[in-house]
Amino acid sequence: MRVTDLTLGLLTLLGGIAIYISALGFKAIPGQAYGAGTMPRAIALVTVLTGIFLIFKAALAGERVPGLVLADWTRQRGPMARAASVLVLIVVYIMISPIVGFLPTAFVVMVLAMLVLRVRLLIAAPVALVAAIAIQQSFGKLLLVPLPRSSFLTFLW
Amino acid sequence: MSMILEAAGLVFQPYVLLVIFASAAFGMFVGAIPGLTATMATALLVPVTFFMEPVPAIAAIVTATAMAIFAGDIPGTLLRMPGTPASAAYVQDAYALTRKGRPETALGASLVFSSLGGIFGTLVLITASPILAEVALKFSSFEYFWLVVLGLSCAVFISPGSPARGLISLFIGLFAATIGLENPAGEPRYTFGNVELMGGVQFIPAMIGLFAVSEVIRAFIHRGTDEKPPPTGKRGIFREQARNLTRYPVQALRGSVLGTAIGALPGAGADIAAWISYAVSKKFSKTPEKFGSGHVEGLVESGSSNNGAMSGAWIPALVFGIPGDSITAIVIGVLYIKGINPGPMVFITQPQMIYAVFIVFLVANLMMLPLGWLAIKGARQVLSIPQRVLMPLILMFCMVGSFAINNSVFGIWLMFVFGIIGFLMEENDIPIAPAILGLVLGPMLEQNFVTSMIKSDGSFIAFFERPIAAGLGLFTIAVWCLPLILVLVRRKAQPSGTQSTQGN
Incomplete structure (x- = not known):
């Protein structure tokens, strides 16, 4: 473009x-x-x-x-949709994380992003889970960054 | 002498050494991931350094940066995906060596000459900084104004692409820097009533957006490749480097000198240094035709150059408080938070801190050799993580990093906006570095410009009345005129060249 x-x-x-x-x-x-x-x-x-x-x-x-x-990718629906998905996922995180909490939102956002990139759910789900917990533990617990809490997952904080 | 011992005491503590080791590993990891730059490594480290004393905080940043710049060569060599923009300069040669089954030659040259360049730059930093600091004590707003303008001009004219596009990038950064309350009259500018914008555009989320989010968008568009890296080979990584050093001593020295000099220019960093050194190496090479086909010569020169630049960039940062590149821009922010105001006075008030920074530099560059060796050996595992899995994790890391700076979702919104801007800029060949420098140096430029205008009562002649200011001003104007002069020289040279060809 x-x-x-x-x-x-x-x-x-x-x-x-x-x-x-x-x-x-x-x-x-x-x-x-x-x-x-x-x-x-x-x-x-x-x-x-x-x-x-x-x-x-x-x-x-x-x-x-x-x-x-226009670049070649702008004429195809797939790449355009994938580019838009990055922006949508950021907005989803901003909107949903204060309500649902960091862990579930981060997990869902990462799984969806991987699915967009055609990673199989069987791989995407465990990777996203481990990554979400690792980020929460390192930033939330170690560095005391007040990531939005989830009411049902307070034991992780 | 007692100052140096005191500084060594600050550095050689188990805690600081542990921080150096951990940040080295972190820098290696980030640098080795394509799309994440050394600047990104520094940006992601900042929230961690909030919890540290000044010396370990600086040590963490210096080590991570040095390692990340080297580690950027690993994916560049093995996958032709440069981990940092600095590595992109010579990726063609490094990858060509991998295709010839000699990746360890390329990686070994990168490692050894990065370390040598870094040590050279540090020695220059140690000798030049105190002398320059004494000169800088005499500087007024006029000299600082020209220094900032010189830095911004270099960023525009040295960056790849046309100077006009570089200027557009610079204006985006300078305009973003005008947002908020921090201005001579303390009036809210372009805040649209938003309380968060009163504090201005935060640098870290903007930078994460411009560099990382735009890269994530691009990876999503092209749906990252899952290319597997080749094995790193059985030959020793260091085996051929002694021979390279005896074969290319001039190139190694020239790369180190040029890199340090470019780094020391406010506004130009390791990325630009690597590109220029590669071009210089090709220009003066006896075998320029071999460049791009797996030739070590360019690797030696630009590898020395980019780490030399990293050390050189600290000269203006420590002496004048003007960042030499986007990494030192972040460091200046961290130093302010720690109560150290970079500038000539810090050499008088806290000399032990300055010596500690110098020692950290030497330690980081020496540690690069064993840690780099480990990184090369482990690179295959890191690079085996498919892009398709990695990019979503990076996206999440970007969001958390942008949030962590002020513990507010506003940081993520900023990252979002600047991510789109960065993507559109790169699609249109508009370089990003001048925008970053504009954002960082904008407030300093404004303060010194307005102060100078008030002092001189609106007369531009006053900007050239003091000798150093006049020298800096004339040099800056020469930089502006350089593209025009080059065009005229080329036009003048062309007809005679044509004639001689015809004569032959």
């Missing part, structure tokens, strides 16, 4: 303009000409220049219409 130079240039230019406009509202240090807006404005100016450079370079190379070059 690759954007062309012209598209990248336009996106950079627009990003720079957006940062500049948003930075206009930031206050200066009392009694000074500089403050919270100085740095974002400086970044925005150089971003705009980079955007213009990319657009100019693309135009010199004969590119007239912004475009998107």
